[in-house]
Amino acid sequence: DAMVIQNPRYQVTQFGKPVTLSCSQTLNHNVMYWYQQKSSQAPKLLFHYYDKDFNNEADTPDNFQSRRPNTSFCFLDIRSPGLGDAAMYLCATSRPLGVGHYEQYFGPGTRLTVT
Amino acid sequence: GENVEQHPSTLSVQEGDSAVIKCTYSDSASNYFPWYKQELGKRPQLIIDIRSNVGEKKDQRIAVTLNKTAKHFSLHITETQPEDSAVYFCAASSWGKLQFGAGTQVVVTP
Numbered sequence: 613d614a615m616v617i618q619n620p621r622y623q624v625t626q627f628g629k630p631v632t633l634s635c636s637q638t639l640n641h642n643v644m645y646w647y648q649q650k651s652s653q654a655p656k657l658l659f660h661y662y663d664k665d666f667n668n669e670a671d672t673p674d675n676f677q678s679r680r681p682n683t684s685f686c687f688l689d690i691r692s693p694g695l696g697d698a699a700m701y702l703c704a705t706s707r708p709l710g711v712g713h714y715e716q717y718f719g720p721g722t723r724l725t726v727t
Numbered sequence: 728g729e730n731v732e733q734h735p736s737t738l739s740v741q742e743g744d745s746a747v748i749k750c751t752y753s754d755s756a757s758n759y760f761p762w763y764k765q766e767l768g769k770r771p772q773l774i775i776d777i778r779s780n781v782g783e784k785k786d787q788r789i790a791v792t793l794n795k796t797a798k799h800f801s802l803h804i805t806e807t808q809p810e811d812s813a814v815y816f817c818a819a820s821s822w823g824k825l826q827f828g829a830g831t832q833v834v835v836t837p
Contacts, residue, residue: 643823654816654827706823713759714823718770
């Protein structure tokens with residue numbers, strides 16, 4: 613009964629080699645998020661979609677892009693991974709439960725290693 | 728933008744004692760304050776949340792308080808158990824975007 617699914621759970625890529633991480637959800641939530649979490653740090657929001665509307669955080673590097681082809685799926689593309697991009701990437705979903713109230717559900721994460 | 732500060736960064740407690748984690752936020756538009764527990768290598772899990780129109784909320788051994796005027800909120804865990812050991816994150820949200828605090832590593836020693 614997994615609700616937010618991320619594949620793969622572990623990804624190893626080479627320096628500069630493009631990589632795509634995927635997220636899917638069975639909750640039918642209209643909002644999807646991508647976070648980057650480095651060791652001993654808080655999750656950092658990269659971007660989010662409200663339905664098809666894409667919202668990029670101001671400090672998200674251009675190297676990171678995203679696609680959301682439909683409600684259920686969202687992808688994170690890293691065009692040229694650097695060593696500093698090694699991290700846990702968390703996908704989350706939410707829907708409005710009240711005025712300004714969005715409860716977020718996180719996927720299990722993809723651990724990205726860059727060699 | 729929103730800035731959330733969280734203290735302490737580490738907290739060591741004896742089993743059975745209480746643990747308190749405090750957070751402050753800067754954006755008065757924030758109206759939803761969740762707390763997440765994250766065990767090593769796992770996803771953040773929502774343990775309790777509070778909305779801005781509520782001052783306190785309890786769920787068994789966990790409680791959260793919110794002071795909107797002072798812009799601070801706190802997590803209280805009573806009768807701590809070893810399985811409460813984890814990193815706890817507070818967050819503040821307006822319209823779906825979470826800004827996390829830096830996290831508190833809680834260690835409960837038997």
